[in-house]
Amino acid sequence: MDAKxxxxxxxxxxxxxxxxxxxxxxxxxxxxxxxxxxxxxxxSVFPKKAIHEFITVQPEQSAASDGFIAGLLAVLMENGxxxxxxxxxxxxxxxxxxxxxxxxxxxxxxxxKTEKDVLWITEEALKCEGLAAVVAEVxxxxxxxxxxxxxxxxxxxxxxxxxxxxxNKTASTVAxxxxxxxxxxxxxxxxxxxxxxxxxxxxxxxxxxxxPGSFILEWAGEKFxxxxxxxxxxxxxxAEGRQIG
Amino acid sequence: MQRRFVSIWFRQLLADxxxxxxxxxxxxxxxxxxxxxxxxxxxxxxxxxxxxxxxTGMRAADAKAICPGLEVLDDKPGRPKNLLKGxxxxxxxxxxxxxIDEFGMDGLMLDVSGCTHLWGGERGYLKEIVSRLKSKGxxxxxxxxxxxxSAWAVSHYGRVTPLIPxxxxxxxxxxxxxxxxRLREPVLGKLRKLGFYQIKSFxxxxxxxxxxxxxxxxxxxxxxxxxxxxxxxxxxxxxVAFSERLxxxxxxxxxxxxxxxxxxxLENLCNRLQAEGKGLRTGVLTCYRIDGKVVKVNIGTSGxxxxxxxxxxxxxxxxxxxxxxxxxELFVLDAPKVDEVAVPQEEMWTSTPGLDDKSVIRLLDRVxxxxxxxxxxRYLPATRYWxxxxxxxxxxxxxxxxxxxxVTQPRPTELLKTPVPIEVMAIIPDHPPKxxxxxxxxxxxxxxxxxxxxxxxxxxDQGEHRDYYQVEDxxxxxxxxxxxxxxxxEQKYKWFIHGFFA
Numbered sequence: 001m002d003a004k005x006x007x008x009x010x011x012x013x014x015x016x017x018x019x020x021x022x023x024x025x026x027x028x029x030x031x032x033x034x035x036x037x038x039x040x041x042x043x044s045v046f047p048k049k050a051i052h053e054f055i056t057v058q059p060e061q062s063a064a065s066d067g068f069i070a071g072l073l074a075v076l077m078e079n080g081x082x083x084x085x086x087x088x089x090x091x092x093x094x095x096x097x098x099x100x101x102x103x104x105x106x107x108x109x110x111x112x113k114t115e116k117d118v119l120w121i122t123e124e125a126l127k128c129e130g131l132a133a134v135v136a137e138v139x140x141x142x143x144x145x146x147x148x149x150x151x152x153x154x155x156x157x158x159x160x161x162x163x164x165x166x167x168n169k170t171a172s173t174v175a176x177x178x179x180x181x182x183x184x185x186x187x188x189x190x191x192x193x194x195x196x197x198x199x200x201x202x203x204x205x206x207x208x209x210x211x212p213g214s215f216i217l218e219w220a221g222e223k224f225x226x227x228x229x230x231x232x233x234x235x236x237x238x239a240e241g242r243q244i245g
Numbered sequence: 246m247q248r249r250f251v252s253i254w255f256r257q258l259l260a261d262x263x264x265x266x267x268x269x270x271x272x273x274x275x276x277x278x279x280x281x282x283x284x285x286x287x288x289x290x291x292x293x294x295x296x297x298x299x300x301t302g303m304r305a306a307d308a309k310a311i312c313p314g315l316e317v318l319d320d321k322p323g324r325p326k327n328l329l330k331g332x333x334x335x336x337x338x339x340x341x342x343x344x345i346d347e348f349g350m351d352g353l354m355l356d357v358s359g360c361t362h363l364w365g366g367e368r369g370y371l372k373e374i375v376s377r378l379k380s381k382g383x384x385x386x387x388x389x390x391x392x393x394x395s396a397w398a399v400s401h402y403g404r405v406t407p408l409i410p411x412x413x414x415x416x417x418x419x420x421x422x423x424x425x426x427r428l429r430e431p432v433l434g435k436l437r438k439l440g441f442y443q444i445k446s447f448x449x450x451x452x453x454x455x456x457x458x459x460x461x462x463x464x465x466x467x468x469x470x471x472x473x474x475x476x477x478x479x480x481x482x483x484x485v486a487f488s489e490r491l492x493x494x495x496x497x498x499x500x501x502x503x504x505x506x507x508x509x510x511l512e513n514l515c516n517r518l519q520a521e522g523k524g525l526r527t528g529v530l531t532c533y534r535i536d537g538k539v540v541k542v543n544i545g546t547s548g549x550x551x552x553x554x555x556x557x558x559x560x561x562x563x564x565x566x567x568x569x570x571x572x573x574e575l576f577v578l579d580a581p582k583v584d585e586v587a588v589p590q591e592e593m594w595t596s597t598p599g600l601d602d603k604s605v606i607r608l609l610d611r612v613x614x615x616x617x618x619x620x621x622x623r624y625l626p627a628t629r630y631w632x633x634x635x636x637x638x639x640x641x642x643x644x645x646x647x648x649x650x651x652v653t654q655p656r657p658t659e660l661l662k663t664p665v666p667i668e669v670m671a672i673i674p675d676h677p678p679k680x681x682x683x684x685x686x687x688x689x690x691x692x693x694x695x696x697x698x699x700x701x702x703x704x705x706d707q708g709e710h711r712d713y714y715q716v717e718d719x720x721x722x723x724x725x726x727x728x729x730x731x732x733x734x735e736q737k738y739k740w741f742i743h744g745f746f747a
Contacts, residue, residue: 059659059745060722066658067747081598082605093660093744094624094636098650100747104636105646106600110612110620117616124611130602183747184721185691194694195717198747219747 016042016209019176032075035226037202037217041177042209048076050176051150051160053141055205059091062163064181064200066092069161070100071219073133076159077106081132084125086110086118090137100219119145126152126160133159140166146173178206184216187227197221247411249367250478251355252396253336253374254386255329258351259289262328263318265382275316278305288320325350332383333481339374344478346397348427354393354478361389367408390414393478394470398425415471419445426466432459487523487580489514496535496572500564503532503573507560508553510578515551524549524586525556532567533575540567545618546610547642549584555607559614600642609642626650630699632660632743654697655715657725657744664727664741671740673732677714681726683742688718696728709738715746723747 031038032046041047054069056062077083085092085107094104110121115138122136126149141164153160162175180203186196202215216227255261259277264270274294278285285305297312305317326345333343333353342356357370364370371387378385388399388407395414399407402425409417418425421444423436435458441447447455448467456464468474489510497503507530518524526549532540542563550556567573599605609621618640625646627637635651669678677693695714701707709730717723723746730738 058722060720063657063659063723063745064747070658070747079598082600082602084608091659091661091745093632093657095626095632095650096656096658096660096747098652099656104650105623105625107623108600108605108609108642109622109624110616111622112616112620117620120615121612125608128604128608130598130604131608132598182721183723185719186717186721186723188692195692195715195723198723199721200747 019208032072033224034072034217035224037204037213037215037226040204040207040211040213042207047176048159049153049157051146051153051162051174053146053162053164053173053175053178055178055180056163056165060183061181062091062165064183064198065163065179067100067198067219068179068181068200068202068217069135069163070097070102071224072159072161073097073135074101076132077102079132080106081130083107083133083135084110084121084131085135086112086121086125087137088112088115088118101222115139119149122160122162123148123152126158127156128158129156131158133161135161135163137163138165140164141173143172143174146175150174150176175206176208177204177210179203180205187218197225199227246358247391248356248358249361249389249391249411250393250396251340251357251371251374251387251389252346252352252393252400253355253378254346254349254352254397254400255332256351256384256386257289257292258325258328258383259320260291261383263291270316273316274299274312274314275318276305276308277320278317279320279322285317329353330481336374337482339370341482341484342478342480343482344480348397349401352397352400354397356478356480357389371407390417392470392472393476394427394466395472397427398470401425415448418470419443419448423447426463426470428463428466432463435459485579485581487514487517487525487583489578491576491578493574493576496569496574497576498569498572503564503567503569504561506573506576507564507578508557510576511553511556511560514578514580515553515556518551518580518583518586522586523583524551525580526582526584527580528556528560529579529581530560530563530567531577531579532569532573533577534570535572535574536570538570540573542566544614547613548606549586551586552607555610558607559610562611562615606642629702631702632656632699634702655694655746657723658747660725660744661742664743667726667740667742669726669740671728677716678726678740681716681724681740681742683724688716688720688722688724690716691719692717713743 034046038044038046054065056065073083083106090109090111097104112118112121118136118138122134125131125134141162149160182201184199184201186199188194188196197218197220199216199218202217204212206212218225218227274297275291276287276294276299277289278287287299287301287303287305287308290299290301294312294315299308299312309315329345333345336343336353336355340355340357340360344354346352346354361367361370364373367389371389375385375387386400388396388403388409390396390399390409391411391414395409395418398421399409399417402421403417423433423441423444425444452464465474469476491506491510497506526546528544530542534540544559544563612621622638622640624636625639625644626648627635628648629635667681667683669681671678675696677695678690680687680689693714693716696712698710698712700710711727711729713725713727715723716726724742725744725746726740726742728738728740732738
């Protein structure tokens with residue numbers, strides 16, 4: 001019986017390896033600063049060699065996702081590597097990235113006319129080992145397209161972030177993780193005026209071989225700070241059916 | 246190597262050209278004339294007309310009197326030059342350096358050093374050019390000599406042989422008239438007046454005497470003909486230093502074939518570039534199709550490189566633009582712009598990633614080749630507060646920021662291109678809104694920060710200042726709102742939304 005279990009474990013490990021999950025090297029835990037969220041991933045390691053998909057239906061959600069990705073980029077770009085940001089209708093304000101410890105001048109923006117070009121650039125950029133990450137804003141991503149991106153990632157190890165503007169949750173993609181970041185009211189000390197640190201409800205809707213979950217996270221000026229596990233359902237998801245613009 | 250030059254003189258350039266265009270004029274005397282001081286002056290004469298005694302420089306009316314039935318055609322300025330340019334480009338098959346004879350504007354100069362043996366020696370070479378041009382309809386006189394000056398002289402005035410052997414140009418010049426030295430009229434008149442009808446009568450005179458009487462230009466022309474002074478030809482087509490050709494036995498029609506051809510050409514070119522420490526900046530692939538059409542595709546790189554696979558990938562993006570039609574028989578790959586390539590020191594351990602990383606540069610080249618250079622850009626901090634102008638767009642990947650990013654004031658992660666008007670309810674004078682309506686949704690403000698006043702850059706545009714507020718609604722959405730202008734001023738104040746915070 002034991003032999004069988006060992007065999008299963010071995011096979012599972014192998015599959016994870018093939019899918020781009022690095023096993024936790026002994027004594028050298030590569031944390032990305034997401035705290036407990038990282039435990040949702042297999043091996044408790046944030047998969048860098050993977051495609052992360054963000055559902056951003058509302059402009060508030062897309063702003064929150066930008067902030068969350070910027071927080072991740074701060075760690076990924078720590079070694080001085082560059083990042084590519086491809087989009088057809090980009091609203092990201094480069095000056096704000098410095099508030100998340102990212103050097104905006106190391107991000108190469110490619111604003112193109114068609115979604116096809118965005119996907120082509122994303123695939124080419126994901127194959128380029130010299131980059132730390134690639135962020136792409138698309139309105140739709142089909143299974144085949146996501147598959148191509150995943151194959152590109154597997155050969156190079158560049159992290160891919162796809163901001164998807166459609167809320168079609170049933171659309172199946174091969175992304176390793178699907179996130180939804182929604183803003184939450186910030187917390188201020190009693191009686192203090194103004195706004196607190198940006199606070200988000202981070203929902204991991206899908207993780208391959210991991211445990212999806214919902215968390216409350218704060219960007220505490222320098223790094224992520226986890227507040228607590230979210231119990232309440234997302235208030236933003238109700239508004240998603242509403243037509244925007 | 247001994248330099249050799251050929252001078253081709255088109256005796257009746259315009260007349261020949263007209264006869265090729267309109268063969269029905271074969272038996273008609275015709276001239277070209279251009280208006281000058283209200284008269285028509287003849288600029289070119291056909292062979293039949295010249296047998297009647299019509300010459301260039303005559304008035305058209307006089308010529309008509311001499312030669313009945315003379316047809317006078319309009320001449321356009323610059324036509325001989327255009328014709329010579331076309332003929333010169335055709336003559337590139339005989340020598341890479343072809344220049345227009347600027348003195349007479351009726352001939353071509355070829356630097357044929359090391360070319361003639363391909364046609365079986367100089368005699369065969371000249372014969373080939375004469376017969377080819379004759380079959381096209383041009384009557385020409387040629388001469389070959391060590392200097393362009395003597396070749397010109399012999400082609401125009403020589404009577405013995407067009408082949409002037411090496412070092413024989415002085416002997417060939419001795420019996421010619423002074424006109425053969427490419428001199429202008431006042432000097433020629435002086436020479437005739439003094440009785441110098443042949444070059445040999447003054448060629449032995451001291452230079453100082455000749456200079457005093459005929460000027461510096463005369464001595465220069467003489468020296469250029471003899472060969473003591475160098476004459477530089479300005480080639481019509483500047484030969485590209487780095488160029489590779491690939492002729493195909495069978496016309497190429499398939500994508501695979503084109504790819505193989507490009508790869509072969511790149512291999513040769515890159516080996517040469519590498520040997521000289523150069524890198525390609527722009528490349529032009531010219532495909533000559535068997536139906537006579539020429540297809541060209543261009544690539545460009547942001548940094549000098551001789552990396553075969555990288556350049557091949559750039560061309561690969563352009564293969565779709567090549568229409569082979571019936572087939573391509575000749576590929577020519579030129580590198581018009583090359584630069585010194587910076588050879589980076591091999592790094593023993595890990596290279597530092599960044600914007601100048603080699604793979605990133607290659608990626609940018611590929612994107613630029615496919616989508617265009619203009620889509621790639623970065624942002625640098627600018628020393629300005631007005632939000633739209635606080636970042637500066639740059640297309641260069643190497644440009645460094647002159648200032649640092651400001652982190653003291655909150656800035657939204659998403660900024661709208663243009664602020665959108667909103668309806669608000671706010672307590673005057675300085676309070677943030679109680680609520681605001683944006684796109685039909687009512688947002689009740691629970692937390693707010695501000696105002697942060699940003700003045701308009703009055704030296705650039707007129708208008709009101711902005712008071713920015715950072716607000717948060719009940720759901721947690723964070724927005725950047727501003728009021729344009731003061732309350733109660735003459736101008737109506739307005740509220741806008743300008744961005745979304747993370």
